Amino acid sequence: MAKVVLSTLNAKYIHSSLALRYLRSAIHEHHHVRLLEYTIHDPLDLIVADIFEEEPDVIGLSCYIWNIESIKKLIPLLKKVLPDVFILLGGPEVSYEAKFYMDMLPEVDAVASGEGEELIQELLDALHEQMPVMSVTGLYYRDQGIVKYSGPRENVNLEKLPTPYSDEFMDELKNRVVYYEASRGCPFTCQFCLSSIEVSVRYFPLDRVLGDLRKLIESGVRQINFVDRTFNLKKEYAMEMFTFLAEQKGETTFHFEITGDILHPDLVEWLVQHAPPGKFRFEVGVQSTNELSNRAVHRRQNFDKLSATVKKLKDSGKIHQHLDLIAGLPYEDYASFRKTFNDVYALEPDELQLGFLKLLRGTNLRNDAEKYGYVAMDHSPYEVLSSHVLSYKDLIRLKRLEDILEKYYNSGRFQHVVSYLTEACFETPFDFYQSFGDYWHEKNWSRIGHQPRDLVDHLREFLQFAGAWNEITYALLRVDYTLHEKQRPRRLFWRSGMEEREQDRWLAANQSEPGSIFPGISSALMQTSIVTRAVIERIPRDAYTRLLPVIQAVDSGHEDWTAGNLLFLFPKTPGYPEIFGWVP
Secondary structure (H helix, E strand, C coil): CCCCEEEEEEECCEECCCCHHHHHHHCCCCCCCEEEEEEECHHHHHHHHHHHHCCEEEEECCCCCCHHHHHHHEEEEEHHCCCCEEEECHHHHCCCCHHHHHCCCCCEEEECCCHHHHHHHHHHHHHHHHHHHHHHCCEEEEEEEEEEEECCCCCCCCCCCCCCCCCHHHHHHHEEEEEECCEECCCCCCCCHHHHCCCCECCCCHHHHHHHHHHHHHHHCCEEEEEECCCCCCCCHHHHHHHHHHHCCCCCCEEEEECHCCHHHHHHHHHHHHHCCCEEEEEEEEEECCHHHHHHHHCCCHHHHHHHHHHHHHHHHHEEEEEEEECCCCCCCCCHHHHHHHHHHHCCCEEEEECEEEECCHHHHHHHHHEEEEECCCCCCEEECCCCCCCCHHHHHHHHHHHHHHHHHCCCCHHHHHHHHHHHHCCHHHHHHHHHHHHHHHHHHHCCCHHHHHHHHHHHHHHHHHCCCCHHHHHHHHHHHHCCCCCCHHHHCCCCCHHHHHHHHHHCCCCCHHHHHHHCCCCCCCCCCCHHEEEEEECCCCHHHCHHHHHHHHCCCCCCCCHCEEECCCCCCCCCCEEEEEEE
């Protein structure tokens, strides 16, 4: 039995490696295997010490765009303390340019090109029998110092692969994000994506998939992320999966990558009618609405169909939707990306992620970099710095916009005020985020940390500068802050517009039937200095009207919502309910 260490550096501790678990399941019955997961933030000397104590014969390292720079530093250290160990690399970062990495890292003994479950079994057998590794197809190896390739190997038979999630290893997944695949491959050929290299799609047997998922759910896994590139490609398969998952008990949530314009109407209708609220999360890659850009990267997309699907799912209130954009695609200049951003923002996704084009090793777009005038980072993450139509100055401005988007939209903390600002105070949503991002940069705020109160102060200062600070934005900002931050009223960032005596008089006048005004608040609580725990505010009627959906969500018993403008806010303080009160 060989002593094997399988390891990788995840982006965060909460993440887990699916690839390593496949490899372990393939060899653990015949070899002594230790799976050691770290993060890119862990000190390399501690990782080396951990692996050294295992006294391995073979070390397998899984390499990705987010960890390759750390792994390049880790490998020479491992070889110094374990000079006789056999180091094998695998993963998408090295598979497509294996010789490049073997030339760069002389300490590496071999690189697996492609799927590794059967390859690693054959390699361990060859090493055990002291046979030449050239017999193992799909392997880059050294022969008297010269890097050679043993030739391509066929894809594995998915029906024969053991599950990566066997019972004996379930405890290590507690409170982790688990990755799962029901299929491999992608039918599309987007030139910036590694998935375009394998255009066929292969499915795991459905009964095996459902068995794995049931086991993971019963073990209490908090989130399962499906890594299938187009989960909804096969309607019947997706319907079986959605139906099964909707019936499962527990708090596990499920994340899917969905191609929005080909999500079948029957699936959409089923999701609207039957999906448990909050259980499914969809990531929809839009990337661009510029058709010239899409054609250049061989991307087929019907944005009208995609929009209709996203809107219908949003209206249902059941599916959390995360939409992706990529800045830097061919022919997408600054003005074009402004349109793309506004097109997709109008769909009101729960999250809108702005990414920047990366010229990944092995992709056709990397090979065509000169054609589009791309200048990119030489090291991971290979991000584009400029193109034939987009300058570096444009890109760094978009970086500023992306930072504001994360802080003020994707965080969900400023929902009401940002909605008003992007609709009523700026020409387009893009212009709000870009101008705020530029102002943020001018103030040099990027170099300091930011608490929730700081974000409020920065937004207020920017709106005053931009001429967008008024009684409505002020009121909505106060409501957003009260809804999301755990603060006692005396510590809030504003002074109430109603004097404390006026609040006391108003409360005293309405103590007879407090439940009719403040559902859930008892007379006893009304009588115990409620102003020390609550905020009572008069707000503009326009601001009040914008808050009606929130008020209605608290208590659907009231009908005449437009008659009042006195709002009672209950801060999120420990031990007290989160309640809106109002005067009709």
